[in-house]
Amino acid sequence: MRGAQTDTVIRKLFLTLLFVVPAGALAHEMWLAPAAFRYSGTQAVVPTRFLVGDAADITPWRVAWDKVVSLRSYGPTGIVDQQANLRPTMPSLEAAAEVQLTGTGTHIVAIETYHAEITLPASAYNAYLAEDGLTPAIEARRAAHLEARDGREVYSRRAKMLVQLGPRPTGNVTQPIGQTLEIVPLANPFALHNGDVLAARILYLGKPLDGAKVMFADLDRPASPPIFAQSRGGGIVRFVAAGKGRSRLSVVWTRALDGNPRADFETIFSSLTFGY
Numbered sequence: 001m002r003g004a005q006t007d008t009v010i011r012k013l014f015l016t017l018l019f020v021v022p023a024g025a026l027a028h029e030m031w032l033a034p035a036a037f038r039y040s041g042t043q044a045v046v047p048t049r050f051l052v053g054d055a056a057d058i059t060p061w062r063v064a065w066d067k068v069v070s071l072r073s074y075g076p077t078g079i080v081d082q083q084a085n086l087r088p089t090m091p092s093l094e095a096a097a098e099v100q101l102t103g104t105g106t107h108i109v110a111i112e113t114y115h116a117e118i119t120l121p122a123s124a125y126n127a128y129l130a131e132d133g134l135t136p137a138i139e140a141r142r143a144a145h146l147e148a149r150d151g152r153e154v155y156s157r158r159a160k161m162l163v164q165l166g167p168r169p170t171g172n173v174t175q176p177i178g179q180t181l182e183i184v185p186l187a188n189p190f191a192l193h194n195g196d197v198l199a200a201r202i203l204y205l206g207k208p209l210d211g212a213k214v215m216f217a218d219l220d221r222p223a224s225p226p227i228f229a230q231s232r233g234g235g236i237v238r239f240v241a242a243g244k245g246r247s248r249l250s251v252v253w254t255r256a257l258d259g260n261p262r263a264d265f266e267t268i269f270s271s272l273t274f275g276y
Contacts (some may be wrong), residue, residue, distance in 0.1 A: 028269050029054055030061050031248050032109060032161035034099070035217075038190075039165050046099040046163055048109070054217065054226070063088045063095030070114040074177050076103035076170065091178030104166035106173050106188055115154040117262055122239030125151025131250045133213030133230070137265050140256045146264075151252065155267040158182065162274040164190045176203055183214075183249050183272040192241045192276050201235045204253050219273070220245035238257070244276045257258050 036178040037046040050061040063086070070081045082099050089095040101107045120128065126147060129138050141147050155199050158179040169188040186199040198216075202209045214237040231237045231251075239249075254267040 011101050013266070023101040028155065028157075028252070028271065029250050029271065030054070030113075030157045030159055031250070031271040032103045033273065034109075034161055034163055037161075037163055037246065037273075038103075039163070040167075042104050042166060044100075044163070044165055046101060046109070048097045048099050048161070048179060050095050050111075050150055051099075052229075058104070058222070060089070060094035063102075067113050067116075069114055071097060071109075071111045073099060073101055073107050073109045074172065074240050075101060075107035075165075081205050082109065090180045095129065099163075099164055101163060105164075106171035106190060107163045107165065108160055108173055108177060109163060110158070110160045110179065112175055112179065113157045115156045115266075117152070117154050120151045122148050122150055133211075134252065134254045134267070135211060136256060137254050140265075151265075152263045153265040154257075154263045155269065156180075158268060158270040160272045162189060162272070164275075176206075178206075179270065181209075181251065181253050181268040181270040182204060183251060183270055185272070185274075186236070189241075189276060191249075194241060194244070196241045198239045198241050198247075200249060202231040202237060202239055202251055203235060204268075209253060210235055212237075214249060214251045217248045218245060218250055241276060246275045247274070248273045261272075 002216045031050050033049040050063055051058055052061045053059050065088055071086050073080045073082050085099055086097045087095060099109050158181055162173055169190040173185055173188050177181050180236045182203045184203060186201060189198060192198060202212050212230055212231045214229055214231055216239045218224050227239060229237045229239060248271055250271040252267060252269045254265045257263055257266055
């Protein structure tokens with residue numbers, strides 16, 4: 001885990017960069033925030049927000065139709081296209097979705113975005129790679145002696161949330177849905193109790209990913225520092241469930257691109273939100 005002094009230096013650097021890159025470009029964590037994670041009936045309309053950032057820097061994500069590849073739910077009745085229930089950002093209204101779920105059990109709601117491009121000064125890009133533990137880019141830049149060159153990447157986002165309808169958690173959430181970078185719980189988080197181990201597998205391009213830096217954030221206590229762990233032994237990461245509440249897991253990974261005129265790396269950000 002980084003020291004407090006290093007965190008402060010990096011945060012000051014990134015705040016400075018907000019004046020030289022597009023607004024919101026560095027707020028790369030995005031997640032789905034439902035009005036509630038549990039509903040007692042067999043049907044529910046779930047108001048859902050799209051958020052980016054961390055702790056005190058959380059803001060609504062600006063949603064446009066050309067940013068969203070898909071918005072779907074995966075539940076006991078199968079896969080449902082939820083894109084018609086999405087409201088993009090308007091001049092005086094933040095984006096939201098009225099997700100419609102049917103069937104007792106645990107539902108996965110997932111969004112995928114198109115690529116966006118970003119270029120950062122070399123020092124900022126190197127700091128970002130180090131902060132997020134993106135070893136493929138760190139090693140590629142070092143091997144090619146390009147650490148002094150500006151960083152160019154295309155990036156996209158994957159986000160999932162788990163919503164429980166009725167009393168019985170179901171095992172479907174322990175199966176991947178096919179996201180390029182995906183966080184898959186090894187047991188249904190709705191069945192966890194205080195002190196239980198929350199374990200998840202990180203998949204990248206369908207295969208277990210070792211060496212990824214995974215963050216656990218307590219959404220009910222935003223002032224609490226996040227906890228970090230590295231995926232190991234078949235992409236597994238473990239955290240201790242400290243108490244009831246809303247939580248988020250997030251991870252980012254990248255790969256080098258050959259001969260791409262737009263970027264040197266393709267980066268994907270992925271998150272999973274749920275309530276104990």
